[in-house]
Amino acid sequence: MARAATTADAFNAVAEPRRRQILDALATGERSVNDLVAALDLPQPQVSKHLRVLREVGLVLVREEGRRRLYRLDGRPLKAIHDWVGRYERSWSQRFDRLDAVLADLKDEEAEPDGGTDDDE
């Protein structure tokens, strides 16, 4: 089977650093391919290929203007990532550490009703 296609979903598409760079560059607004080539200092074919992936997962939209193509960000597919990752916020935010400790203690008590080390608070 191998790894899931990069076009499988936003998670895979965005795992590639260059693709994130492209999105970052597009955050300011519409840009042509050549614009991006200059901004990211990458060979043009690569940029086009990365844009293809981003387009297939719906992260960018294209608009044709004369002979150039203007790419535009569409971050909606990122919401899924944000939502999923957001569920773990407690696990890095100091703000939730105390709560987690309490929950862990409660779980321990469930498992061992006789209570073990009753480390304070």
Place this chain on the structure above:
Amino acid sequence: MARAATTADAFNAVAEPRRRQILDALATGERSVNDLVAALDLPQPQVSKHLRVLREVGLVLVREEGRRRLYRLDGRPLKAIHDWVGRYERSWSQRFDRLDAVLADLKDEEAEPDGGTDDDE
């Protein structure tokens, strides 16, 4: 070169759905490998391999208890993802749509000072 290693960073590690499932299962608390095997209905070697990847990027911690290994979530590496994705929140949140439209209009005016279609808003 090929795709970046799955162990390159949290972005790549988490792009794999099964690994997300594992993290989800660990969100409740520590679990042994066999626990996860049962919960996810996956062959044990696969679970072990996925756990290896998650460990290498620091998303899980292990604790040895007798002959079993208890894995525990450590979501800190997810913060980078959350931070990056968070910068795009405006692009999916309705809350920011109006602001974006205004910004886009401003940009258009910059580009075409003679004004084009002045579709009201």
Place this chain on the structure above:
DNA sequence: CCATCATATGCCCGTATCGGCATATGTAGC
């Protein structure tokens, strides 16, 4: 119509993936 600019595709390579299966390592208990 022909040359030029802008972008997309195609092909080759080396690499690392994930899945499946067998097996190695390691611990527990008799």
Place this chain on the structure above:
DNA sequence: GCTACATATGCCGATACGGGCATATGATGG
């Protein structure tokens, strides 16, 4: 020590990636 359990590792095949480079497609202007 040997057997059973728990987990990790190794090897295989298939796949598709990302980079490099050449080239096709497409639109513009003379």
